[in-house]
Amino acid sequence: MTTVTSPSPIISMRGVTKRFGEFSALKSIDLDVAPGEVVVLLGPSGSGKSTLIRCINLLETYDEGDVVVDGIRVEEGRNLRQVREEVGMVFQAFNLFPNLTVRDNVALGPVRVRGLSWQAAREKAQALLARVGIGEQAEKYPIQLSGGQQQRVGIARALAMEPRILLFDEPTSALDPEMVGEVLDVIRTLAGTGTTMLLVTHEMGFARKVADRIVFMEAGEIKEIASPDRFFTEPSSERARAFLDAVLNH
Amino acid sequence: MDLVTTFFNWPIFVRSLPLLLDGLWRTIALGFLSIVLGLAGGLMLALGRMYGPRFLKAVIIAYVDVFRALPVLVWLVIVYYALPFVGISLSPFASAAFALTTVSSAYTAEIYRAGIDAIPRGQFEAAQAIGLSAFDLMRDVVLPQAIRIVIPPLTNNSINVMKDTALASVVAMPDLLKQATQAQALAANPTPLIGAAFLYLLLLLPLVRLVAIFEKRLGRSGRR
Numbered sequence: 001m002t003t004v005t006s007p008s009p010i011i012s013m014r015g016v017t018k019r020f021g022e023f024s025a026l027k028s029i030d031l032d033v034a035p036g037e038v039v040v041l042l043g044p045s046g047s048g049k050s051t052l053i054r055c056i057n058l059l060e061t062y063d064e065g066d067v068v069v070d071g072i073r074v075e076e077g078r079n080l081r082q083v084r085e086e087v088g089m090v091f092q093a094f095n096l097f098p099n100l101t102v103r104d105n106v107a108l109g110p111v112r113v114r115g116l117s118w119q120a121a122r123e124k125a126q127a128l129l130a131r132v133g134i135g136e137q138a139e140k141y142p143i144q145l146s147g148g149q150q151q152r153v154g155i156a157r158a159l160a161m162e163p164r165i166l167l168f169d170e171p172t173s174a175l176d177p178e179m180v181g182e183v184l185d186v187i188r189t190l191a192g193t194g195t196t197m198l199l200v201t202h203e204m205g206f207a208r209k210v211a212d213r214i215v216f217m218e219a220g221e222i223k224e225i226a227s228p229d230r231f232f233t234e235p236s237s238e239r240a241r242a243f244l245d246a247v248l249n250h
Numbered sequence: 251m252d253l254v255t256t257f258f259n260w261p262i263f264v265r266s267l268p269l270l271l272d273g274l275w276r277t278i279a280l281g282f283l284s285i286v287l288g289l290a291g292g293l294m295l296a297l298g299r300m301y302g303p304r305f306l307k308a309v310i311i312a313y314v315d316v317f318r319a320l321p322v323l324v325w326l327v328i329v330y331y332a333l334p335f336v337g338i339s340l341s342p343f344a345s346a347a348f349a350l351t352t353v354s355s356a357y358t359a360e361i362y363r364a365g366i367d368a369i370p371r372g373q374f375e376a377a378q379a380i381g382l383s384a385f386d387l388m389r390d391v392v393l394p395q396a397i398r399i400v401i402p403p404l405t406n407n408s409i410n411v412m413k414d415t416a417l418a419s420v421v422a423m424p425d426l427l428k429q430a431t432q433a434q435a436l437a438a439n440p441t442p443l444i445g446a447a448f449l450y451l452l453l454l455l456p457l458v459r460l461v462a463i464f465e466k467r468l469g470r471s472g473r474r
């Protein structure tokens with residue numbers, strides 16, 4: 001599913017511009033993502049990757065342009081909740097709720113947003129936790145888990161809302177090296193299940209394996225969009241080449 | 251007359267005790283009511299200040315500043331002696347409860363705000379990302395975490411409110427202090443005042459201890 005010309009993209013960004021004061025973090029971004037597609041965002045630190053994906057569920061507001069998710073314009077108002085129900089997010093710092101057990105971290109969304117009973121939501125949470133390999137940790141509090149386990153809770157929490165789109169912002173960057181694999185394994189099983197994914201990562205090998213398309217950003221602009229094979233073997237932009245040199249050869 | 255018969259006169263203390271206890275209950279009722287209303291009012295003010303429209307924010311900031319600057323006694327005297335001139339005439343108890351609540355709300359508002367401010371942005375973002383409403387975000391995620399932070403300063407504030415109830419004696423409310431001065435005049439002996447002081451300590455020392463324990467515990471978990 002590497003096509004850019006899908007008839008109806010599930011995410012469509014047109015001329016999206018974001019400023020922090022005088023500084024433009026995003027400069028007229030155009031990007032379409034097809035349903036089920038896995039898009040990996042690459043680029044140097046500060047290039048606007050986080051800002052871009054955070055515009056999709058409006059954790060960041062944008063100043064110009066349009067972000068449309070499944071036909072709904074992403075903006076403050078009644079429709080925002082609908083967008084957020086469809087878009088799950090996994091954070092670099094996990095952002096689990098420390099006041100809730102692992103199971104209730106996962107169950108909270110379904111109860112409050114989907115209207116499930118606590119019992120039904122907890123059963124669902126238990127199944128999801130088992131699916132990401134930490135079913136036996138359900139009664140614990142987040143602080144009692146390792147980083148890798150916590151991030152898997154983060155993924156289960158996002159999955160509990162049955163989102164059509166999953167956003168990952170450097171999901172393994174805060175992990176000790178020995179825990180990166182377990183989290184990437186979970187993410188890999190999600191790719192190709194029909195869930196649309198936008199993923200920011202510095203794990204180049206993983207990006208190449210899992211991505212349908214690579215989006216390369218620099219200084220708030222998309223400099224290149226390519227298939228992973230093409231991007232990693234013969235990037236067309238000078239910038240991308242320099243970036244790959246820097247991250248792959250050290 | 252020696253020290254004991256002057257300040258610690260047992261028969262006089264026993265005779266004044268019913269009056270003192272009567273005052274003590276009124277002090278507790280006034281303090282409790284003002285504390286509870288101040289806790290609720292402050293939360294409303296804090297949420298209004300943090301998430302309300304701009305106009306409301308400005309009003310709340312002004313309110314909080316004014317009531318933190320104004321001496322409680324001055325405000326209480328205004329409520330009791332000045333408001334009747336505009337047709338608002340409250341009983342001593344209602345005046346005192348109103349004055350203490352309005353002031354306490356200003357302080358608790360700042361405490362809640364600091365507590366909510368201390369919750370990392372990522373918590374708000376994670377809650378928003380799963381689609382929680384602003385209400386659920388507060389109820390399920392932010393306030394349960396903030397409450398641990400604000401309990402010691404809120405308890406401290408409650409102690410101050412309880413102590414400030416003694417100001418109500420100025421507007422002729424028969425609280426513990428007022429009853430004690432009454433009893434002192436009656437007996438021509440200061441023992442009832444000492445007795446009142448002991449009753450205040452009996453009421454407030456446990457709370458003071460409690461704050462110390464809270465702070466110690468919080469300090470310990472903070473170091474983790």
Ligand SMILES: Nc1ncnc2c1ncn2[C@@H]1O[C@H](COP(=O)(O)OP(=O)(O)O)[C@@H](O)[C@H]1O
Binds near residue numbers: 020025045048
């Ligand atoms: N809240 C903010 N206030 C000011 N500048 C910001 C803020 N968030 C991000 N930026 C700036 O926007 C640029 C893009 O940031 P970000 O999207 O986080 O980059 P990336 O995720 O690619 O590292 C950076 O220069 C960053 O300093």
Ligand SMILES: [Mg+2]
Binds near residue numbers: 049170
């Ligand atoms: Mg980033």
